[in-house]
Amino acid sequence: MALRRIAPEQVQLGMYIQGFDGSWLDHPFWRTRFVLDKERDLIRVHESAVDAVIIDDALGIAPEPPPAIQREPSAWQSPARPAAPAWRPAAAPAAAQPQSFASSYARAGRVFGKSKRVISAVYSDVRLGKAIKTEKLMPMVDEITSSIDENPRAFISIAQLKSGHEYTYMHSVAVCALMINLARELRFSEAAVRDAGMAGLLHDIGKALMPVEILDKPGELTEEEFEIMKTHPMRGHELLAKSSGVSHNALEVCLRHHERFDGQGYPDGLEGDRLSLFARMSALCDVYDAVTSERAYKRPWTPTESVARMREWTGHFDPEMFEIFIRSVGIYPIGALVRLKSGRVAIVTGENREDPTRPPLASVPDALHPESERLDSAVEEIVCMESAEGLSLEGWESQRTKLIRRFRS
Ligand SMILES: [Fe+2]
């Protein structure tokens, strides 16, 4: 018997699982000893909240050697970024230890999955008329912040790659992450960063009170349905005002995230400086996440396309804040699937600081080219973003991490 304790993200198909470290509530299996041979079980391990997994090398495959440690390019960890916050959860890796991108990416995936489950439970409670307990959400905001501090590109890339399923919850987590990242770019204090994250998480809580048939409607809304949906900021604000521990900024973001800088938004048509800093931040984070997401009725816009189109919406956003926001997000999320002019599908494996529209790419295997290979991004041209579901790529989630690990330069 050769027992080993490894991180959940190191677990691969074919390993013999001997046990899990941490509470049994944190792992998704009713049994512990088994050979991991199903793709969906692998994803459950990767997304679980356990600290470590104990495997037996004698009964299953051994882990790969750990990937080389590398620091992210300095612009993403600029000196402006504050040091690790004092409230970083004990279980999180220390920020002083640089993590490889692949391990940050896997960790971000787990934090994202866990956050999605927590926020969906909050929505269920609200639908049942229960109060929101923000103190229970704070550790999650801290964990998201910690993941963003470790590597903002990893978490934001994961958050942008969501598919149509459970959109509202994933959108809440994504807006939380974008708010935290923007708050860091704006050099907010630690307390204000947390406040921004919490505000992002709760901004659409009024949607929990909207009729489900409108909220989950697969197509575009009728005018009448849209009028009903437009009440969600007010309904959310009323709800949060009655809840304990909700900050002034979170209330403000909930009520004002659909206001526009030129006064053409709702519910009150406030304009310019009458909108708080947090409200102006949230308008950007909310729209950016919505347009880069895939919905049943629209393909996701590429980040480059989103930035270009949002820039054309004169009057919608605070122009100064817009530029800061663009700086705070990358362009193509790492791990995104893109269609090339040649017709092939590729995965984005890194970023190109000189020309963000031409990121490093690797081909996704297809019938004609069964082996994945690094592509010349100076030659290949990206036409649009694709989704794994749209392409029916089986087992894509674990494949994605492997390709990033293999081709990340
Ligand atoms: Fe909203």
Ligand SMILES: [Fe+2]
């Ligand atoms: Fe929203």
